[in-house]
Amino acid sequence: MSSSFKIPSRQGEDASTYVALAVLGLALLVSLAIYIFYIWLRVFLRRKPKTAISTIQGFRRVPFHRGDGGEFITDECTICLDEYEEGADVLVLPCKHEFHPACIERWMAKRHGACPVCMCIYK
Numbered sequence: 001m002s003s004s005f006k007i008p009s010r011q012g013e014d015a016s017t018y019v020a021l022a023v024l025g026l027a028l029l030v031s032l033a034i035y036i037f038y039i040w041l042r043v044f045l046r047r048k049p050k051t052a053i054s055t056i057q058g059f060r061r062v063p064f065h066r067g068d069g070g071e072f073i074t075d076e077c078t079i080c081l082d083e084y085e086e087g088a089d090v091l092v093l094p095c096k097h098e099f100h101p102a103c104i105e106r107w108m109a110k111r112h113g114a115c116p117v118c119m120c121i122y123k
């Protein structure tokens, strides 16, 4: 007789264990989602892609010559608005925008990891 009472009680235990597991799993999933969201938020808020110095140093440097067959788009640096000195090195980004090497280095390494003219990102 006792066994007939045991079976439903064990079934009840199984069901409650299942529910507990489901709740635990759900709680785990929710906390994981919150954790991922928190990490993403931190990354998003801190997101300021900066360019590695080695990347900046890898960019092409060309001596500036006024009216040099259209090699240069402008004759002034878009960052400091100073004109390039004849014969001084000008850094040319792969997007073809050019700047003083010191200006673009400061801009990319410390502020934005992107070309200030076209926002092309360099990492």
Ligand SMILES: [Zn+2]
Pocket: 077, 078, 079, 080, 081, 082, 099, 100, 103
């Ligand atoms: Zn400059």
Ligand SMILES: [Zn+2]
Pocket: 093, 095, 096, 097, 115, 116, 117, 118, 119, 120
């Ligand atoms: Zn550009």
